[in-house]
Amino acid sequence: MADKTLYTVTIFSENTVGLLNQITIIFTRRQLNIETLSVSPSALEGIHKFTITTFSDEYTIDKVVKQIDKRVDILKAFYNTDEDLVFQEIALYKLSTELFLKMGSVEDLIRKHNARILEINEVCVVLEKTGHYAETKALFKELSEMIGVLQFIRSGRIAINKSKVERLSDMLALMEKKKQEKEKATNE
Template sequence: MEKKWFTISIYSENNVGLLNRISGIFLKRHINIESLNVSKSEIENVSKFIVVVFCEEEIARKIVGQIEKQIEVIKAFYHLDDETIYQESVLFKIASSLLFDERQIQNIIKDNNATIVTVSREFFVIAKTGRKHEIDEMYMQLLPFGIMQFVRSGRIAITKTEMPISALLAKFQKS
């Protein structure tokens, strides 16, 4: 079977220890979590985990099945990249002297639709939101100039089609 990128969406109650148990499911199968984000969801009092993995579809399906066995988990889904709309965010900290001395830095910022979020005497910070390959490309462009610090968020994603969780919860709320 062929390995692919999967975005796993998990809707759950927000309970202590759940993240640890979910990550344990990936650990037992020796699957590396490439990206992880946890936030409020569109449903009141329900959290949404977004986990990105690179594995075979059969493994993704089995992982989702195991995750759904957790008491606090309402529902879990997996999707291929072309079934989702997703973004990541990144911050780059660069020496301030480069902003004025290296014209190419300003072109990199402009060409990548990035923004400068702060400037001080010692450094400036660039913010960029985009897909993984866009952020990787900007990183490679800035690397020769020296990156003082770099941080990247986990993927945030929504599906192109309606999530079955909405219909499931509507039925639950009517009962």
């Protein structure tokens, strides 16, 4: 992956059945592997936000985003590098309670990794770590080497751009302004 960069693709759309499949096909045709994927409602009512990460060169990712953007169901698609975003992931670690309690440095480990205990019972302990991929992986590695991890899962990236407002807000405002101008011109 010498000339590949990790890009975050953000897609705004209405919540349409089958849209995710159509989006993933576009990545597949360009032979891009989706590293992480997160879908949730956006700050704008009725609009969903897809956050997808993939390694690519800028030429290819630009083509992918333009192709996605052409879809009728898509309101807008963007791509960014890490420098343009504030982003995080969440990871959960399931550990043996017995082995966890035998570790002498539990408190130090929790503080060092800024993790928190979500659940503790007689069978298992569940830790949560929010951070970047390298941080969630570092805690996994340390726990694996110390006591073993029974289960591990991490979310896809969630991200917001560093600009003042989501660019979709600006685009929708401009579309509304043009619509009003068109209606005004038609009525005159």
